[in-house]
Amino acid sequence: MPHLDIRLKTVAKQIQADCHADIGSDHGNLLVALLKTGRIKSAIAVENKRLPFENSQKALKGLRGEARLADGLNGIAAGEVDSLSICGMGGRSMVTIMESHPDRIPSRVVLQPNRDEDRVRRWAMQNGFHLVEEHLAWNRRPYTVLTYRSASGTDPAYDEMDDEAAFMFGPINIRRREPAFVDQLIREHQYLCRLTRLNDSSHKRFALIASILDQYKIDASRHSISDSKWDP
Ligand SMILES: C[S@@+](CC[C@H](N)C(=O)[O-])C[C@H]1O[C@@H](n2cnc3c(N)ncnc32)[C@H](O)[C@@H]1O
CATH class of the missing domain: 1.20.5 (Single alpha-helices involved in coiled-coils or other helix-helix interfaces)
Structure with a gap:
């Protein structure tokens, strides 16, 4: 079992699915841990760089997972996965990936932006994803982990919230007041x-x-x- 730091452990706890894709899988540790703990049945690792792609490929060897060398959502087909994660990149890159193929985004998405979380929260609100969980994972600094489900109507997480403050710091964080x-x-x-x-x-x-x-x-x-x- 690969070691997951607290950031990726927090992400892993948010995922339970038949087929899960991790975009920007790098070492592949998240998918290996999800497969070995039975939280997912099969996995697709998507990497746009050769070395991390090969690392993901090696990590998934012998498991029900495959690595694909591709840019973002080009690596999966519409309806192929029922859950998706993107971790450890800036919020702007995540939004660019998501906006390139909105039809390929499954109904369950976990995002861990390293910065510009407000961009991700705005994208979700404008694209029919409701925030169902929000966590701060402390690993020398706080990392935000955002769990979304596709849903219709306005996102109740933002009810009676100052939108600007909620986009920047998180409606659940603000309400929970940890x-x-x-x-x-x-x-x-x-x-x-x-x-x-x-x-x-x-x-x-x-x-x-x-x-x-x-x-x-x-x-x-x-x-x-x-x-x-x-x-x-
Ligand atoms: C900083 S690493 C994070 C790795 C891992 N997800 C984590 O959180 O520990 C970001 C990874 O995303 C990959 N990446 C960046 N943009 C990508 C894209 N558009 N499509 C696929 N992979 C991408 C990079 O090659 C790199 O391996």
Whole structure:
């Protein structure tokens, strides 16, 4: 069984399917773990680079899985898989992959963007995917794991939410208010307070964090965060 770090373990817990595809499979560890634990029955690894493709191929040898050398969703046909994951890339690349073949996206999708999560959340809202779970996996820094199901109508996760704050920080995270999430907001707020100048995107984040902390009735300047797991 390959070792999965906490980020990929968090992703794995969100997946249960007959046939699952992992785009950008690299080492192939996620699919091997899913197959060996019985969470999926068969797997397709898609890689657009030769070496990671060969690594995925080797990792899946002897298992009910195959590796394909292809760009994103070009590697699978419409209706071929019932679940999909993309992990460890930027949100913009994920959206580009998804937008290239919307008809090939199955009804269950798990996405772990390394940055620009807001892009992924906007894509989901505009393309009929509802957020059913959202987790922060801490591995030196927080990684967001987003679990989606295709559904009609407006996404209830965003009910009574400030959309801008929810796109940036996550509607479930904001509502759930876990200590690690609140600490992260306070830490980033304190960090941004120390900067002498903020660019437009930092200024926007600062205002959104301030509005969430205000909603929680938390004064960030009165908090000392002892845990130094993450420094933006
Ligand atoms: C940083 S690695 C992440 C690997 C693994 N998913 C993880 O989370 O540990 C990103 C992988 O995605 C692959 N990749 C990037 N763009 C891709 C695309 N359009 N189609 C297929 N694979 C892609 C890269 O070759 C690389 O192996």
